[in-house]
Amino acid sequence: MEKEEFEEKLIQMTKPEVNQLKHQDMLAKAISNAKDKTVLSLWWLIIPLYIISMLIMKSLFMPNTTLSSSIHDLAIRQRFVAYTFFLILPIIFILINTISIRKVYVLSGSPKSVSFLKSVWLNVLIIFFSILILIVYSI
Amino acid sequence: MTESELLNRIKSNPADFSELFRLYYKPIFGYVLRRTANFDDTADITADTFFKAFKHINNFSYKGISIKVWLYRIATNEVNLYLRQKKRHNSIFESIGTEDKDHFKDYFHEDRKEFEIELQKHDQFLIVLKELKTLPIKYQEVISFKYFEGKENKEIAEILLIKEGTLKSLISRGLEKLRKKCNQI
DSSP states (O other): OOHHHHHHHHHHSOOOOOOOOTTHHHHHHHHHTTOOOOSOOTHHHHHHHHHHHHHHHHHHHSTTOOHHHHHHHHHHHTHHHHHIIIIIHHHHHHHHHHHHHHHHHHHHSOTTSHHHHHHHHHHHHHHHHHHHHHHHHHO | OOHHHHHHHHHHOGGGHHHHHHHHHHHHHHHHHHHHOOHHHHHHHHHHHHHHHHHHGGGOOOSSOOHHHHHHHHHHHHHHHHHHHTSOOOOSTTTOOOTTHHHHHHHHHHHHHHHHHHHHTOHHHHHHHHHHTTSOHHHHHHHIIIIISOOOHHHHHHHHTOOHHHHHHHHHHHHHHHHHHHHTO
């Protein structure tokens, strides 16, 4: 068979067609609902991180001051702020991001893949900083 | 509604992604099916393609490239990965949570039955595809787009991110190789 003839045969040849897919709508709904807006803005985490870094600076540059004593002082003077930013927010972030990672894990089917890591890196980072804040606060 | 309007709608309301599904799920499913000739793998690959698109839709900036081309590009990468690994595609499809899982499975099995019948109707295509699969991936993708999907060179070049001159050369060489293989049967 010559090249032109073969080419024509390929064009004319019947191919399997997709006319109806019953599962399509349900799959579309499942995927569309998959992405929750679980990763809250990083800004909320930056506030406690900023306060902690200020306290670290204070403990480094001011004599007779430690990080623990600085946090303790703040907790006494600004009890509500300390509880909110150093305890409640990090716990909420840990819970929300863990649920989010769990959801992506279930959907991805291949949790060891690079794409999985790419999609959850921000959640992991937020959990890491949240734990860090909790540790610093509880010392 | 233009593509950029659709993109903006999806970005503000992820549930509108179903509109993209309605427009492109069938063409992409058909393309993957005509490259793999396997219903289960096609379903897996296509679901993964749309899931990836969904995850990255916020990063997709509308700069001349159409969503359709973008989806074909993702699907092509997924198919190539599957063909290189030569094993069952590991996907979100089976584990995906739907509100009515049994209902979903029933629909899925019905679709599988229909496609098995559909595939059997095209013996000649299956023979050609079997031979095509023995060629390097670069020939498989261009032949598939050109002769199975009936796409224009410009669009194929855009999907595969190659120059039209390179594409013509790949098609010519691929066609010749496939012809020789089919002549041997």
